[in-house]
Amino acid sequence: MQHTFSIKTFFKKIIPYIWGYAYLCELIKYLFSNFLPFKWYMRLPIKPGKLINANFSFGTVILSSPERCSIAKKLYWTEGIIFPEEDRIALEYFVKLTKISDFVLDIGSNSGIFSLASGLANKNVKVFAYDILPEAFHILVDNIFINNLSAQITPNLIGIGKKSLYKAPFEKITSEMPTSIKLDENFKNVVSVNVEIKTLDEIFLENNITGQACIKIDVEGFEGDIFKNALDVLKNNKPFFLCEVLNTNLEVSDYDNILSSNNYKKFLITDSGLIEYKNIKAHEKFKDWFFIPNEKLDEVKSFLKVG
Structure with missing residues (x-):
């Protein structure tokens, strides 16, 4: 070995x-x-x-x-082409939603491709990017400046979920930066820093987010903590969500019920478009979902291809 x-x-x-x-x-x-x-x-x-x-x-x-x-x-x-097709559809449709939004929250931003795409497509949108990995944060900052989007995108070394502190590895932990890390991962024998985890309700209040928001969530199975601590946001702000749902997550039904009680429609993103489901069901191949408030469905159906 x-x-x-x-x-x-x-x-x-x-x-x-x-x-x-x-x-x-x-x-x-x-x-x-x-x-x-x-x-x-x-x-x-x-x-x-x-x-x-x-x-x-x-x-x-x-x-x-x-x-x-x-x-x-x-x-x-891939010569700059987003691959596979379902990933391209997810990003393109997300950006279409940002064009009718005032704010974008990129939760689990990594190096920032969703933040950068949103800022490029809508010069009036305010973007907040969040990640708990210091190395990803540093690359994100570089990418923001390289693309001349520092006036629009605010990077944050902060996690979103259940209020707590996370000891994040400050040094390189693998030969290649992980695309994401889990909040329950422990890294022994490495230098770490304390990263604050805030609730989505807190984030909205602190940043005075009162207009339409579009939120991407990629947190390796911890999205339940985000929704459970965002009840005011779900009730009063009604943001659009693009959310990764892993088939290893055993708490899907909990936040599925929260979304249903707040009148959200759920769409699985496939390589041929969106499929509506009454309940969230983790899929073996496709992992990304849109959660759209029912009262805003007519507004977005014109540019979201629903099968």
Whole structure:
């Protein structure tokens, strides 16, 4: 095991810095992307320092640090195309909702692709991005400035859920930055910092969020804590939600009932559009859902393709 780890570490930390490696990656992408399995070549490390385009129907944003950020790394190999299709649909539809919103909250923002896309598409929207991983926060800040969106996007090293403190790893914990970490994960023998976890009700009050809000939630199964501590927001503000629902989450029925009691409709995002369900059911393949207030459904159905 130690031998395998050493080879992997050598490859990721040494090989990308060798002269000509960037040209080799471009050659692999050009010659073999149509023949090799995608999951094979996307495992290859990227030469540090490259800036990666993420292309949308409404424009392009730039992501930094593909050597650490798996989102930027994946987009390097796909030539900036969001993949798979259900992920592209989720992001494009989310941005359509931000165009009729005053505020965007990106909860579990990671390197900020949803925040950046929202700021690009709607120059009047105010974006608040939240993550509990310091490394992700630093990359997020870089991406905000690279895309000239510092006037619109406010980055926060804060978690949203049940009020508490989380000891977040301050140093690199893996060879590649995790796309997310769980609030119940413990990292031993690493330098950590205290990250505050606030409730969504608190966040709305502190930031005076009174207009239409559009919220993305990607918190690795802890979304129940967000909804349970957002009863005032659900009742009075009626935001749009894009939420990741994992099939390992055993508390789905709890927040499903909370959403139903606040008159929300639920739509699973598939690779061919949206499917409405009365109740949230974790899907083996598709993980993202839209939760839309019933009274606002007519307003958004014109641009959300519902099957």
